[in-house]
Amino acid sequence: MARPLPSPVLDDAPLAPGLYVVATPIGNLRDISLRALDVLAGCDFVLCEDTRVSGKLLSLFGLSKKLERYDEHAAERTRPKVMAALAEGGRVALISDAGTPLVSDPGYRLVREAAEAGHRVYPIPGASALLAGLSVAGLPTDRFLFAGFPPPKSAARRTFLEEVAGIRATLVFFEGGSRLADSLADMAVVLGDREAVVCRELTKLYETVVRGPLSQLAADPQFTAPKGELVILVGPGREQEATAADADTALADALTRLKPAEAAAEVAKALGLSRRDLYKRALALKDRG
Structure with a gap:
């Protein structure tokens, strides 16, 4: 006793x-x-x-x-x-x-x-397992989303993951050991091969923190069916560069409210593109319209 x-x-x-x-x-x-x-x-x-x-x-x-x-x-x-x-x-x-x-x-x-x-x-x-995992993961912590336990079935799990895929933040999940490998595999497919961390037995004697791309973690034999509940942390996806079509759409909308220089400044800030190039494009769109 x-x-x-x-x-x-x-x-x-x-x-x-x-x-x-x-x-x-x-x-x-x-x-x-x-x-x-x-x-x-x-x-x-x-x-x-x-x-x-x-x-x-x-x-x-x-x-x-x-x-x-x-x-x-x-x-x-x-x-x-x-x-x-x-x-x-x-x-x-x-x-x-x-x-x-x-x-x-x-x-x-x-x-x-x-x-x-x-x-x-x-x-x-x-x-808190959530905060303990964040503290050791080495992933961005300025913005994170706790998504809880993913659905147990693959189809529902992928739909669930698609709903959070576009969120620009570190994603945090809880998962049971018996579903860990399948969840990691679905995450690699839906979220892309992002950097991720699996935390197991946090604060306990056999505490383990494993880092790597999702595809690598999904194939790791130690995660085939570990005991207990685990924390999975997935880094934010890479931000895609805006296309010329994206810029034109944003400029066309801004020009309905602003002068070309102001529209270029607004879109440059929103899309991370050159203000000078956007100003030239704004003038061309205004002349055309």
Whole structure:
């Protein structure tokens, strides 16, 4: 039987009433925050996906608390009970099996309903596989899109990928080990052979971060059927250079509103083309029209 981890001295000040959205470790248990432990110790009860998983976590930190199941199957029947507790001034903690709640986990309806009813909702930040993956990927982080889990079937997955292919940002996906290779192969076809990263077992003993083109990662034998859930990060596609036809279309539209010099400046900024060349083309289009 696992021995409880040594706990720091907890803040014994009473919690204010409200709903607490509490991040828990994604692997390494030392990633739990002191504030998270304060909330879990001081709340009236804990909402969790799996009472066995969360019970083990609390036990390791020497905590004992009433656990209520809150997942996609139990949410509808549990939510009224939670709202009633909040209405009476209760303090409720929402956690997931691992990481930050509401990131590909249930909970947003509860948060919305609690806020609409006038109850305080407190974020207790901490571990997140999404942000951990971004931090080590070496891909642009100024803009990113978290797309969650792709559909399990290839046809639906490719349609899903086509919808995000044109977004100029790093794309972040979660995926199960049994579908990883197929998903990587579909990504290579739909998104092109972009630079990508696969993160596995983040913060755990056998943490691996593998970088390379999507086609190379799809063919990597270590990703045939790894265990657990993984994070896939795909870099932005290369921006295609605007064609002469693109420039003419944009100039024709701009000339309906602006003088040639102003139209050339607007289109040059939008398409990354030469302002001087666009001004000459704008004059030619205006003379023709």
